[in-house]
Amino acid sequence: MPITKSQVKYIQSLAHKKFRDAEGVFVVEGPKIVAELLQASNLRPRAVYALPGWIGEQPASLRSALTGINESELERLSALTTPNQVVAVFGKPAFAPPVFDRGVLLALDGIQDPGNLGTIVRLADWFGIAAVVCSPDSADVFNSKAIQSTMGSIARVPVCYADPGELIPASGLPVYAAMLEGEGLYGIGRIDRGWIVIGNESKGIRPELQALATHRVTIPRIGRAESLNAAVATGILLSHLVGR
Amino acid sequence: MPITKSQVKYIQSLAHKKFRDAEGVFVVEGPKIVAELLQASNLRPRAVYALPGWIGEQPASLRSALTGINESELERLSALTTPNQVVAVFGKPAFAPPVFDRGVLLALDGIQDPGNLGTIVRLADWFGIAAVVCSPDSADVFNSKAIQSTMGSIARVPVCYADPGELIPASGLPVYAAMLEGEGLYGIGRIDRGWIVIGNESKGIRPELQALATHRVTIPRIGRAESLNAAVATGILLSHLVGR
Numbered sequence: 001m002p003i004t005k006s007q008v009k010y011i012q013s014l015a016h017k018k019f020r021d022a023e024g025v026f027v028v029e030g031p032k033i034v035a036e037l038l039q040a041s042n043l044r045p046r047a048v049y050a051l052p053g054w055i056g057e058q059p060a061s062l063r064s065a066l067t068g069i070n071e072s073e074l075e076r077l078s079a080l081t082t083p084n085q086v087v088a089v090f091g092k093p094a095f096a097p098p099v100f101d102r103g104v105l106l107a108l109d110g111i112q113d114p115g116n117l118g119t120i121v122r123l124a125d126w127f128g129i130a131a132v133v134c135s136p137d138s139a140d141v142f143n144s145k146a147i148q149s150t151m152g153s154i155a156r157v158p159v160c161y162a163d164p165g166e167l168i169p170a171s172g173l174p175v176y177a178a179m180l181e182g183e184g185l186y187g188i189g190r191i192d193r194g195w196i197v198i199g200n201e202s203k204g205i206r207p208e209l210q211a212l213a214t215h216r217v218t219i220p221r222i223g224r225a226e227s228l229n230a231a232v233a234t235g236i237l238l239s240h241l242v243g244r
Numbered sequence: 245m246p247i248t249k250s251q252v253k254y255i256q257s258l259a260h261k262k263f264r265d266a267e268g269v270f271v272v273e274g275p276k277i278v279a280e281l282l283q284a285s286n287l288r289p290r291a292v293y294a295l296p297g298w299i300g301e302q303p304a305s306l307r308s309a310l311t312g313i314n315e316s317e318l319e320r321l322s323a324l325t326t327p328n329q330v331v332a333v334f335g336k337p338a339f340a341p342p343v344f345d346r347g348v349l350l351a352l353d354g355i356q357d358p359g360n361l362g363t364i365v366r367l368a369d370w371f372g373i374a375a376v377v378c379s380p381d382s383a384d385v386f387n388s389k390a391i392q393s394t395m396g397s398i399a400r401v402p403v404c405y406a407d408p409g410e411l412i413p414a415s416g417l418p419v420y421a422a423m424l425e426g427e428g429l430y431g432i433g434r435i436d437r438g439w440i441v442i443g444n445e446s447k448g449i450r451p452e453l454q455a456l457a458t459h460r461v462t463i464p465r466i467g468r469a470e471s472l473n474a475a476v477a478t479g480i481l482l483s484h485l486v487g488r
Contacts (some may be wrong), residue, residue, distance in 0.1 A: 112369065123469075123476060125468055128467035151469065151470065219370075219483065222371050231473065232476055237481060238351050
């Protein structure tokens with residue numbers, strides 16, 4: 001049965017946050033990430049449209065949830081320049097409510113680039129971060145570019161939108177704020193509890209959150225670049241403070 | 245004088261590597277990066293098209309090199325979804341030929357994503373890396389997305405395209421290859437000479453280059469992500485091996 005115009009319209013509508021929020025779903029594309037999310041115990045596929053070749057490679061237990069489409073239908077459904085075998089709609093992941101008074105937590109203050117946000121969620125997964133809190137003005141982690149950049153980590157890392165300015169003081173945890181002028185990162189030891197705060201790509205951390213920092217942390221510069229990419233800076237902080 | 249059709253066509257042609265190579269130029273957009281590149285002593289602007297407001301903010305000494313355009317002309321010239329005040333064409337940067345037998349050098353083996361490549365050049369600038377060598381099958385650093393991601397570091401870091409499989413053995417330097425199965429990064433001390441080798445986003449480092457490694461280096465994983473973004477992994481390696 002060919003896909004209908006209304007199915008195409010529905011998928012396209014999910015490019016907009018308003019419709020994703022109303023439906024509680026997100027779209028993801030490509031064989032590797034879709035196969036991984038289909039295995040995740042806290043995610044339910046709502047619709048998976050795929051080329052017959054890809055469907056044939058999936059475990060028999062999954063196949064009933066998959067809809068076969070042809071190349072031209074794939075092109076109509078896909079938001080990618082180069083569609084890649086499968087387009088899927090998943091319900092947003094369910095997590096136990098995160099606990100904000102222990103472990104290492106990441107707070108993102110107005111991260112705007114969806115690719116940076118997704119890459120940070122992937123990093124949080126690699127380093128076993130307990131939860132990622134995004135300020136309400138941050139990019140949407142269910143944006144298609146962000147989801148693709150998580151590479152499947154969206155199923156494993158609790159991401160929530162809340163005001164770090166409220167959660168941080170309530171937690172009683174130490175606060176390591178990434179700033180261009182602060183204490184050198186390499187002088188700080190490994191941590192097993194606390195907030196790591198990363199600011200907006202151009203404006204950094206807003207003053208109200210800076211004021212909550214117990215440590216203002218700087219990655220010492222050897223050369224001449226003016227700043228680092230936000231996801232890269234997050235990786236360097238997590239590696240030094242948590243990974244070692 | 246309004247811009248001509250042939251000027252628009254020329255700028256558009258530079259989206260293709262073939263034409264950038266033939267002309268020895270690249271295109272860059274946006275007020276911050278263009279202003280920075282205009283100050284670089286090793287770069288010459290060939291043409292700078294900008295809104296009058298932006299031109300008025302530039303030093304008088306530069307203004308003769310700038311061409312005023314209006315909003316609709318900017319839209320025709322720009323490759324961005326949201327054009328940003330200025331589109332510039334620069335001749336490729338001139339550097340003294342890099343030396344491949346001292347200092348810390350970065351070799352990229354088939355990095356495909358232009359954003360990753362540009363972010364790595366920015367990182368190399370931050371950590372004072374002597375040169376970046378890209379295997380010939382890597383993305384083009386003068387691609388518009390790559391250039392934008394360098395945030396101006398393209399003027400400060402020598403980037404060349406050559407076979408690391410030839411340069412590395414000739415250098416006599418130690419080789420730290422980023423791999424998923426290797427020696428833990430945090431057990432390795434600071435280095436002041438050697439190659440750091442980063443592989444392709446999905447396939448990693450090709451076997452012929454792996455065979456040249458004196459150290460196979462792994463970023464230890466705490467959580468469950470399958471891998472890290474290539475630029476993020478480069479940042480973590482540079483921070484630990486060079487930054488401390």
